[in-house]
Amino acid sequence: MRRSFTIALERYGYEMKAAADGLTGLELFRNESFDLLILDVMLPGLDGIGLCRRVRETSLVPVLMMSARGDGLDVVAGLEAGADDYVVKPVDTYVLVARIRSLLRRATYAPVPASGQATVDGPPSEGQGQVLAFGELTIDTAGMEVFLSGSPVALTPTELKLLLEFAAHPGVVLDRHTLLRDVWDYGWDGDSRVVDLCVQRLRRKLGRERIETVRGFGYKLRR
Incomplete structure (x- = not known):
């Protein structure tokens, strides 16, 4: 094989x-x-x-x-x-x-360093590109970098794209089918466990409270 x-x-x-x-x-x-x-x-x-x-x-x-x-x-x-x-x-x-x-x-x-280490020492400023802030969570969409309380967070490309999808719709509930389509590029119904477990990994890195489960519907990023 x-x-x-x-x-x-x-x-x-x-x-x-x-x-x-x-x-x-x-x-x-x-x-x-x-x-x-x-x-x-x-x-x-x-x-x-x-x-x-x-x-x-x-x-x-x-x-x-x-x-x-x-x-x-x-x-x-x-x-x-x-x-x-x-x-x-x-x-x-x-x-x-x-x-x-x-x-x-x-x-x-969503390019990230292969070593998993961030390429800058601190969070970006507003002049360096589009910056999204959700409390202590900061996302530099130009540099594709994520910071939590000023410290860089290493995310896989899939984790980063999933976070960007949530960040593009703050406070909006995204169902698993939508996330499978927009993040994993599934043109058909895929296995929703892929979404659930990737969300779990994001929570471990960013804090459980940042991504809320809306039972029976999906997930949303807290504003």
């Missing part, structure tokens, strides 16, 4: 590097630069979920998890570990390519 996906994606113009186990993949990741990682959950040595956690210690590179089952256990664990999206095997190549393209668009739309 690894070889077949490598060949198929190279036909779409992607340059691929493959590893047969998690530890080899971690070494490859540490020694080279990648625009996106595809991690199979069932990897020998170090599984995909553990590998994703290790990657997130130093990098915000987009991560697509590949699971062999759709019962939710692997999906939730992978998303909680920091993955941006997932597909369930067996998966058609065109579906895999669609998810890859969506993740790469997000990374281009």
Whole structure:
């Protein structure tokens, strides 16, 4: 399967590097630069979920998890570990390519340093671009940087795009279907757990009180 996906994606113009186990993949990741990682959950040595956690210690590179089952256990664990999206095997190549393209668009739309470190020492001023402020939370939409009480917050491209979507509609309830469409680029009904778990990650970084759950409807950013 690894070889077949490598060949198929190279036909779409992607340059691929493959590893047969998690530890080899971690070494490859540490020694080279990648625009996106595809991690199979069932990897020998170090599984995909553990590998994703290790990657997130130093990098915000987009991560697509590949699971062999759709019962939710692997999906939730992978998303909680920091993955941006997932597909369930067996998966058609065109579906895999669609998810890859969506993740790469997000990374281009919301650039962040690969190391996860901010490039400035403090919050932006009004003259440096459009700045959105929600209490102690400040978002520089020009520099694509987020500050909490003046300190930079490292967000993955997906987390940043989700926050920007909330910030564009402060106080407005956004349902999961809308967020899947506008943030994850799903042209069909996707798995709402992707939204829920990404919101949880944002809350851990920004504070639980900033994104409110409106039961039965969705989420909103408090004004």
